[in-house]
Amino acid sequence: MVKKVADSPASSPVTITVTSSGGSRSIGLTSPMPRRQSISNNPNSPLESRRSSGGGGRCLAFSKESTDEFVAYTVQIPSTPDYRILSDSQSSPPLGSSKSRGKIPNEGFIKDTIFTGGFNSVTKAHMRKSSDDMPSAVKSKMMCGMEGCDEKAIGGNFKSYCECGFGICRDCYLDCANPLPEWGRGVKLDKNLSVVQSFKNPNHDFDHTRWLFETKGTYGYGNALWPRDGSEFGRGRYETAPDFTDKRNKPLTRKVGISAAILSPYRLLMVIRLGVLGCFLTWRVMHPNHEAIWLWLMSVICEIWFAFSWLLDQLPKLCPVKRLTDLTVLKDRFESSELNLRNPKKFSDLPGIDVFVSTADADKEPPLVTANTILSILAVDYPVEKVACYVSDDGGSLVTFEALAEAASFARIWVPFCRKHKIEPRNPEAYFTQKRDPLKNKVRLDFVRDRRRVKREYDEFKVRINALPETIRRRSDAYNAQAEMRAKKKQIELGLNPSEPIKVPKATWMADGSHWHGTWPSGEEGHSRGDHEGIIQIMLVPASPDPLFGQEADEENLIDTTDVDIRMPMLVYVSREKRPGFDHNKKAGAMNALVRASAIMSNGAFILNLDCDHYIYNSLAVREGMCFMLDRGGDKICYVQFPQRFEGIDPNDRYANHNTVFFDVSMRALDGLQGPMYVGTGCIFRRIALYGFSPPRATEHHGWFGRLKKRKQLLPRKAHDHEQEQSDEMLLPINGDKYKDDDETTRTTLAIQFGNSTTLVDSIAVAEFGGRLLHELRGKGSLGRPAGSLAVQREPLDGNALAEAVSVITCFYEDKTEWGKRVGWIYGSVTEDVVTGYRMHNRGWRSIYCVTKRDAFRGTAPINLTDRLNQVLRWATGSVEIFFSRNNALFASPRMKFLQRVAYFNVGMYPFTSIFLLVYCVLPALSLFSGKFIVQTLDVTFLIFLLAITLTLCMLALLEIRWSGITLHDWWRNEQFWLIGGTSAHPAAVVQGLLKVVAGIEISFTLTTKSSAPEDGEDEFAALYEFRWTTLMIPPITIIMFNLIAIGVAVSRTVYSPFPQWSKLLGGVFFSFWVLSHLYPFAKGLMGKKGKIPTIVYLWSGLICIVISLLTVYVYPPAGSQGFVMP
Secondary structure: OOOOOOOOOOOOOEEEEEEEHHHOOOOOOOOOOOOOOOOOOOOOOOOOOOOOOOOOEEEEEEEEEOOOOEEEEEEEEEOEOOEOOOOHHHOOOOOOOOOOOOOOHHHHOOOOOEEEOOOOOOOEEEOOOOOOOOOOOOOOOOEOOOOOOOOEOOOOOHHHOOOOOOOOOHHHHHHHHOOOOOOOOOOOOOOOOOOOOOOOOOOOOOOHHHHHHHHOOOOOOOEEOOOOOOOOOOOOOOOOOOOOOOHHHOOOEEEEEOOHHHHHHHHHHHHHHHHHHHHHHHHHHHOOOHHHHHHHHHHHHHHHHHHHHHHHHHHHHHOOEEEEEOHHHHHHHHOOOOOOOOOOOOOOOOOOEEEEEEEOOOOOOOHHHHHHHHHHHHOOOOOHHHEEEEEEEOOOOHHHHHHHHHHHHHHHHHHHHHHHHOOOOOOHHHHHHOOOOOOOOOOOOOHHHHHHHHHHHHHHHHHHHHOHHHHHHHHHHHHHHHHHHHHHHHHHHOOOOOOOOOOOOOOOEOOOOOEOOOOOOOOOOOOEOOEEOOEEEEEEOOOOOOOOEOOOOOOOOOOOOOOOEOOOOEEEEEEOOEOOOOOOOHHHHHHHHHHHHHHHHOOOOEEEEEEOOOEEOOOOHHHHHHHHHHOOOHHHEEEEEOOOEEEOOOOOOOOOOOOHHHHHHHHHHHHOOOOOOOOOOOEEEEHHHHOOOOOOEEEEEEOHHHOEEEEEEOOOOOHHHOOOOOOOOOOOOOOOHHHHHHHHHHHHHHHHHHOOOHHHHHHHHHHHHHOOOEHHHOOOOOOOEOOOOOOOOOOOOOHHHHHHHHHOOOOOOOOOOOEOOOEOOOOOOOOHHHHHHHHHHHOOOEEEEOOOOOOOEEEEOOOOHHHHHHHHHHHHHHHHHHHOOOOOHHHOOOOOOHHHHHHHHHHHHHHHHHHHHHHHHHHHHHHHHHOOOOOOOOOHHHHHHHHHHHHHHHHHHHHHHHHHOOOHHHHHHHHHHHHHHHOOHHHHHHHHHHHHHHHOOOOOOOOOOOOOOOOOOOOOOHHHHOOOOOHHHHHHHHHHHHHHHHHHHHHHHHHOOOOOOHHHHHHHHHHHHHHHHHOHHHHHHHHOOOOOOOHHHHHHHHHHHHHHHHHHHHHOOOOOOOOOOOO
């Protein structure tokens, strides 16, 4: 509320008015403000001050008037522990209301006024009786001035309690002033007109840091709140000061920068090391080794490339950030328990989310692992009616189908148990096998009994899942035997020759006695992996919005669920149609089929993508991700990526399976730019962004390093005002009166891009509305939604919807559409995840990296050397494909930031480093064989440069460890596997990528085997010591043998030489040991668990030794030898 400004004497050029911040108005700077009269204790004072009765803080309005200028602004006094908030019962009516004009605010108090409202809604006053409608009796000054109170006012030294002089009794004062400090401690103004008085109330929870973050201001007596651009006094456009004590006005997220004490030296070291590298390379070029010019030339070329590669990797790490979320604010804003006329039933206003789980092979991806992942999703802490889980079975296996049915049945026990006792994690296998005390923090007396019963049920569930393949085989054999008998009987009845064989298809049978529509082990026509029908089965129907509580424990109900919501999220099994002659595009095609089917069945505004072996480890993970999507500015976020965390990794992490350097260093650094890359799992998408639409607004970066910025609004306009956009621009579909002219044109365009399903096209605008921010949080030029608009029940599914869903997962639906080209997951690369994320960033979207205190998701990783190399080979091959495609960052649009472009360019470039790495790993051996070195002599300059490069690298690593939280062991393991992968999988990836680009040879990869939980007595890390030969091992074995032989030859030659050159020997041996130390994990993997080296390793090692020895003798024949002479 802004109080009226009094006419000041001519001698006073300034007027000060103290007001509450709850309704303060920003005053224009250019329009004169009419002088209005105000109630003041001292109207003759040239500097008048007044306490407001509102809450939330205070404002000082200053104005200066003269004949030629007029300046007006407002100073916001924040609510702090030094200035406590008064009760709302003391608030005065708004300025301009009939109750405030010409009256003292307290005299305009309205009795029995009913106030209705809630978060994100306008507070309304429903007046039942007003002081204007009824004659008011004049009260004695000795009586309490509050309406309806006849108690005696405090007399005598009342102003020590209330400076305004208003008569009030003790009880009314306590009611109004609550939570002011105890009675008798008054508030006084200091001589310097400060309005701050410290109460030192220990119960006050005001957060100074939070307030500074929200207001982007500086702490002090007050902050000047200048009007927004274009606002002028008298035109009715004002910015109301926010109520900082309302949790709903607080941000859902905050960005925490890295400490300058770490980041500044880190950036300085980057510059220093870059300068040292430049000086070193200059010195190397200017000082060639004329004795071994070939050795010098190869080493200089490799070193220049390594410096360039290091620069590409290091530049995006200039701006690392950390982010935090506030789940309390999310709950207050979207699930408030306060009365709200827009949401009378108090349903959740959070948007819907569809969870996608992909699996392709029931043999390599155990059904029990998939079932546990599904159970963790069904028990997620999110409104049940807003969650839908879709399982894509790209193999069409009956084992997966029946495992999912078993999981849906067991979920009716497991999910209420998790909700009742707040179980974490909510994967039953992970929960029951964890080593910590299960009774920790459990307070309910029936927990032990419930846990024992659920554990018994889970053990039976595991047995049924593990027995499914054998159960299905026996069932199918029995049904097939009956079918053969019927066919044989029919043959005899028809009078045919009984000796003639009868062809009866070896079908796979379901439990109800019908044929399975998916794949059969026999591979019959129409039932093979690449040839089967599309299948959709709803395992769990959508939940109603009203809570459903269970019953007491009895014979049917294992646990007491009388106070537990027993509803289940929707669970759907999907297996898309496959036919010969169609390119099904592997995982990307399966995910796009889920996008279309889910749009028709549930149409969640957001999509969570998980692999079948990645389960939800933190039940609040979805809420943490939604904090970023629903916060101010969240409408520009295309996805929220979570880090991948793994279980079942050996304690030493021999092959760097945790990959912490990438997830905790590189991804955090990208979060400070335009956002992290999409890594294939653990990612929450905005559905509209996945559809290929552009963000509501974007920033284009022009000039050197993108320093010139141009902001653009990308909302659609009318046809005659529409500017010529880029040819691939897709603007968001908007519903509104002013867009009706282009509605038919838009629908036609969308039908061409998304296919001929009208239901799918109609769902796009609904998904866009569900992903909008609330009105008060939307960005400039963006559209929002009213609070409570999503607190509605979903439309029930019917047969027509399911039929439409089946039609959009057919193999020919994507023909002549934009699916896989711009819409959905992008085709054409084995690393479709990176390409999909790159396309979104290229359109101007940004992404967020969400690192939660408790890991959001956990999965498994291959700890076997062969599986690990094949995995790295697939990733590197995809990077080579990206480099030779239009997805190369060199062709990125101006909407991508410069450093983000550098990061994506490095993704496509890093496999080519392997070519130079192979050469550089061989150079030490060549140096030892030849007796030469890469430099003429080991002089001081070379050693100083080498020392400076090494020290700066180590110091950068230490600072990265400090701001990222990784360990030195993680960093060293990453360095080791960088060389192992660079000498094995990466060169093969370059060759395969070139073959695909040049010769068009397609690349096929085997699915990575997912490990299941070990049984009792089994070695948890047995796969680590299992040896499986692959040709990718040949280059590292060659490098190891080459360097070992070279060290032996060089040492023996130097020791027995009459003129030993120890400096060159030490230089060559040092670099050889550098290579061997990096390859040590690889060599240890070849030896197995007990050091038993496989025979094939001996054979290859012997062959390599013979070849190297012959080449050495040929190139460097022994002194005095005449060579081989023909007889």
